[in-house]
Amino acid sequence: MAQVKEITRKLEEIHKKIKAEIPWEPVGPTPMPEIPDLRQWDMRLLKTYAPFYAPFCDLCCFCTYGKCDLTEGRRGACGIDIATQQARFVLLACLMGCSAHAAHGGHILEFLIERHGPDKKIDLGTFIEVEAPNIRTVVGMKPETLGDLVIALDYVFKEIGHLLDSCHTGQEGSALDYESKALHASMLDHVGMEVADIAQIVGFGYPTSVADTPLVELGWGAIDKTKPVILVSGHNPATSTVLIDYLREHNLEDQVEVCGLCCTALETTRYSDKAKIVGPLSRALFFMRTGVADVIMTDEQCIRTDTPQEAAKVGSAMIACLDKAMYGLEDATETDTDEIVRRMVDNKEQFAILDPAKAAEVAVRVAMKIAPERKKGWLTEEEAIELAKKCTNCRMCEQVCPNLFNIGGGITEVAKGNFDLIRQQFLQCIGCGKCEQECPNNVPIFKIMQTAAGTETWKCRAGRGPVMDTEIRNVGAPITLGTIPGVIAIVGCSNYPDIGDIADMVEEFAKRRYIVVLTGCAAMAAGMKKDKDGLTVYEKYSPNFDAGGVVNIGSCVANAHISGAALKIANIFAALPLRGNYEVMADYVLNRVGACGVAWGAYSQKAASIGTGFNRLGVPVVLGPHSSKYRRLYLSRKEEDDWKVMDARKREIVDTVEPAPEHLAYVCETKEKAMPMIAKLCIRRNDTPQGRAIKLNHYVSLYKKYISPGLPEDLHLFVRRDADIPLVYKKEVREYLQKIGWKPREPIGLPTLIGTYPTKVPIDAVIH
Amino acid sequence: MSAVIPRHRVNVLTGIKSAKLIEDPVEYANLIKKAKRPLLVVGPLLLASTPDGKILMEYALNIAKACNIPICATAQTKGKIVELGVQPDCVYDVVEIVNALKDPDWKGVKKEGNHDLVMFFGIRSDLGNQGLSTLKHFAPHLKTMTLCKHYFPHASYSVPNFKKDEKWLEFLEGLIANLRKGD
Ligand code: SF4
Ligand code: SF4
Ligand code: SF4
DSSP, rough: OHHHHHHHHHHHHHHTTTTTOOOSSSSOOOOOOOOOTTTTHHHHHHHHHHEEESOOOSOOOSTTTEEOOTTTTOOOTTTHHHHHHHHHHHHHHHHHHHHHHHHHHHHHHHHHHHHHHHOBBBBTTOOOOOOOHIIIIIIOOOOOOOHHHHHHHHHHHHHHHHHHTSSSTTTTOHHHHHHHHHHHHHHHHHHHHHHHHHHHHOOOOOOOOSSOOOEEEEGGSSSTTSSSHHHHHHHHHHHHHHHHHHHTTTTTTTSSEEEEEHHHHHHHHHHHHSEEEEOOOOGGGHHHHHOSSSSEEESSSSOOOOOHHHHHHOOOOEEESSSTOOOOOOOOOTOOOHHHHHHHHHOOEEEEEEOOOHHHHHHHHHHHHGGGGGGGOOOOHHHHHHHHHHHHOOOHHHOOOOOOOOOHHHHHHHHHTTOOHHHHHHOOOOOOHHHHHHHHTTTOOOHHHHHHHHOOOOEEOOOSSSSOOOOOOOHHHHHHHHHSSSSSESSSSOOOOTTTTHHHHHHHHHHTTTTEEEHHHHHHHSSSSTTTSSHHHHHSSBBBSTTEEEEEEEEEEGGHHHHHHHHIIIIIOOOOOOOOOHHHHHHHHHHHEEEEETTTTTTTTTHHHHHHHHHTTTTOEEEEGGGGGEEEEEETTTTTTEEEEETTTTTTEEEOOOOOSHHHHHHHHOOOOOHHHHHHHHOOOTOOOOHHHHHHHHHHHHHHHHTTTOOOOTHHHHSSSSSGGGGGGHHHHHHHHHHTTOOOOOSSSEEEEETTTOOOOEEEEEOO | OOSSSSOOOOOOBBOOOOOOOOOHHHHHHHHHHHHHSSSEEEEEGGSSSSSTTTTTHHHHHHHHHTOOOOOOEEETTHHHHTTTTOOOOOOHHHHHHHHTTTOOOOOOSSSSSSSSSEEEEOHHHHHHHHHHHHHHHHHTTTTEOOSSSOOOTTTTOOOOOOSSSHHHHEEEEEEEHHHHHHO
């Protein structure tokens, strides 16, 4: 009885927070879910998509009981085993990712509430009514003002506290429960990201309810070095938007170049199409070492920790603008502006300035003062050849390169005047700088690579924020029926096997009339390749969220609009209520929405939480080979696993046999392997025969193009009836199916996992 | 290896247990010949050619042929293997085959039971090493071996880092010759 009372009190409290009395939709079973509330859903997912662990290290060194050896079935002094330790590590990574976005959201929100007040209305334009699908689904609230977003964030921060607590020594003893917690943390990440980006759109007036945002310049060659150059680096646009404001107010926008690295670049170009994108994080060190930036302003996340040292080396001034990274610098937030400018110019001092307006003024004044004195130029090929002659091809650099590149070979060729190898290596290089650090002969590898990089420029479409409700109405039916073969979300960082892979993937799927959406560094990398006519994918394909569209959604935090689009399909198109109704939404997405995430260069903890958040929502993610270092994947074993679903119309459990989608978190070694895999992971149980035939057509044709002339080995698992067979391959597939003794399967009316595991959600809830 | 290292001595690459480094092709050949149900997993690095124009995959196929070892083709390697006139015994991606191998009840490629020695050849070093770690920790029922030119610390047996490609190719030639010799 006491327990019932407690639950009622808690529920009442939640209802108060989410303003349950506003009846826009009935409140579902899990508003503001806590750790146990969606655990059964997680366990159902993890039953089919079991965690696959690849430990980096045999040990755990989390506490002073250890180090503990966890090999050969040994447990640590606290009792933990190797699998659970990996899961704990994954949870920690997801928590870091979630915290980074939520804290970014919190900072932006505070900044914007200061500027506009908490009652500033959330208005995302004419074509977006479902403004915050993640917040609506998870939190159960419809945010109407900036102040409402604070309620959503407070909930996220509270959950982060509980989850982080569970990582303490001597608590959770189950890998699966840690995974459920990681899924929880990552779902929260999508809430935090949504808060951040909605606040930015509303508070900074970013484009919204529009598809054809401007095409902006990409590549360091686009930067006019003759002007003072300010580089903004990181993710938080509080710094860069205020900088642009300052330049506009002082009529300096055309006299000072603003360029950006990583997501701040994307944010800045959403604010001003005059700003330039230098490139993703993998280009950061290269660009800094050119010395082209007169002033470097860092904010947060994915900025290099050695920025002050690198800036000093080339004579760039440097300001740390956010408390997340103050680099041991003097906090000059309260210091007189003239004095800071003087000390930066005369003494080459670096400062932390946490007031964006002051930081902007200082940056502009310092840049204008020092730029005329600084020599800024690209290294010539002749100079590179001279520098390369110091290389003895000792191959020390190769030993430390995470990609084991034969950099010495590349440099030796440069010494002979041949730049071919180094150019190819540059495209695959992640810009970590380890090679140069190791070189016993002090060969300036990065400088030499600058020449390989060249000064080519490209185009990137400015990020556009949420997918419009009108677009969802148009594509809802073709996506869930399968006639638009899939939505491919190419997201995340730049730890690529080859930077050109991204544009190739976009091209391959846009050409096949999938919908391709992009965010973060991947959105930039997509623009960094031209076809034979000199066009990038942004110039070639429509910016609409429709078949064959290539859509830059925005920075990392804009990933919430991709999960949001999946939720909107369930809500707007299928008319399922989303308020506090996560399980039903995720079940819908898993069984119906043919979407696949591709985090080809994921390296960060934020990418871990973004991806894992997609996984909880039933969206599979393909990762690049480096991502095996995340330590955990979610894999099924197609022929052996449980592919049973409830047919909600007939109320009976059916064994579908088909692994659709086959995996939730999967690593591919090469682009060639990833292409058919991505197409396969768009297959859903709900596909109509026509939709399935289209999806299989792409699966087979990509397999033939990239793997082998035959048919995919698992094709039979995805052919339910003869009508599923793609027309072009009808004869070949029929012969194959006959040879292996394939039998047609009964159609399923309404596939759902609800009803196949213990859950409070009634089967009726999935019927729309 | 762990038995001879005092508990407080930890190697930086893996922690406690790292691959036995073997430089002698005869020793490698003997380990392979001793295995009851070996498997050769080949990866996309074998699609490259040696300076004298030989495709690295040919080394792999020769190793398999010498001892009748089943081949698992990962990534996009199947096409090239078929082109070279061999039908791979199975096609799985590297994480899929590792996932299957860690199940002691898996019936193996030939449906004769799980494998006791798995050789990896031509997989990128980061991905390969992570997969080997999975098997080291979760597949105590089998041993792993690598044939690439770099040391893979998470394997059971690995060759050293070869500074010169010729030395590595020599090792592979030696291995093939020894495998062909029979017992
Ligand atoms: S947390 Fe557990 S396993 Fe890790 S060092 Fe402490 S006692 Fe050992
Ligand atoms: S900077 Fe590039 S080449 Fe150098 S070690 Fe890093 S990845 Fe390798
Ligand atoms: S470490 Fe330096 S000298 Fe040695 S190969 Fe690399 S670049 Fe050349």
